[in-house]
Amino acid sequence: MLQLKQLMHKSLLMVIGSALLALSTAVYADGDKASFMPDIPEPKDESLKCVQPEDEMKKNHMEYILHQRDKTLREGVRTKQYSLKECINCHVEKNSTARFGDDKHFCSSCHNYAGVTIDCFQCHADRPSSNNKHSQSTSSFPHYADNSVEGASK
């Protein structure tokens, strides 16, 4: 009797196991792998380097922006290197229809995925304005320069 019970238990587990396996492969086969990862929009000009290596930015972008925000507001330091405005200038199209909160917006694409709520865009513009004074094309000191002009001592 005990043996029969153990056998039944075993076979039930196997059925559940194979069902789960089938389900997971079905999901994999159905959508491609990208659906598991956030779809982060590429910068406007891919030839430009970011202000820090990508891995560093992924982990620590908030630290750079935080320090820059205090320097800008309280000391009037307006270098472009770690400015939130420049992030937006580079990563969001002018007059883009993607607003913060949409999966297509650079910031929210990842923040939605990670479930991390930010309040930057309750005050800050989430896209560059059409008459942007600081766009990369008109700037004589682009933020992505090789640190020799601005931010060298940072």
Added chain:
Amino acid sequence: MIEKTINFSRRIFVEKTATAVAGLSIAPGVFLNQVAQAKPADQAVTSDVRWGMLIDTNKCATGCTACVSACNEENGIQSHNRPATDQVWIRKVKLRDKQTGHVTSLPMMCQHCEHPPCVDVCPTGASMKREDGIVLVDKHICIGCRYCMMACPYKARSFAHETVTDPKEYAPRGKGTVEACTLCVHRVDEGGTPACVEACNAAEHGAMIFGDLKDPNSEISKELEKHGGKQIRADLNLNTGVRYQGI
């Protein structure tokens, strides 16, 4: 070493540009673009300058609201058709002398005090004064308690009651924080003049002069030396950065 060289040449460039632009005057004393000392972007502001404004109420036209519209446009301030709670950074005030019937019109905004009461009362340190005398709200740490609004004798500050859609990228504004005239700090840091002053000049009233109160050779200092300027509520000893003539 390299950085020093670059900064040096940039300073020379700024000086040369300032001289060149100053040459483009329409009439003696009236400049197309008044270029103040633009500091390099990577340097912090210092107390070597103190930004101020001088308003000649005799030149300020009754009924003209060019400065108010320019401010609203520049900083993205929108009315919600509720005058009691709409944000006001700058407003026109009309004073009538009962005895003579003389009407004085003047723009009223943050007076950028040397000893700002709003900074004294702020419980979080959000209300602050920059080294160059510009009084600002750090909205990152403002909790919206509105003590500063109560402390300000000039009724210069407003509370953002509504969600701000499409703020200007250089003038971030958001619901739940207190805000006021920034003296167009984003323009000043680039050597520009506030939007209201520009609009007043464009309207050919020329009632507002912006400049460095600590520079004896600036237009504002010379005018103050020659004709003087009054503080509103001078009895409070706040040493305001905004001065008025003709009141």
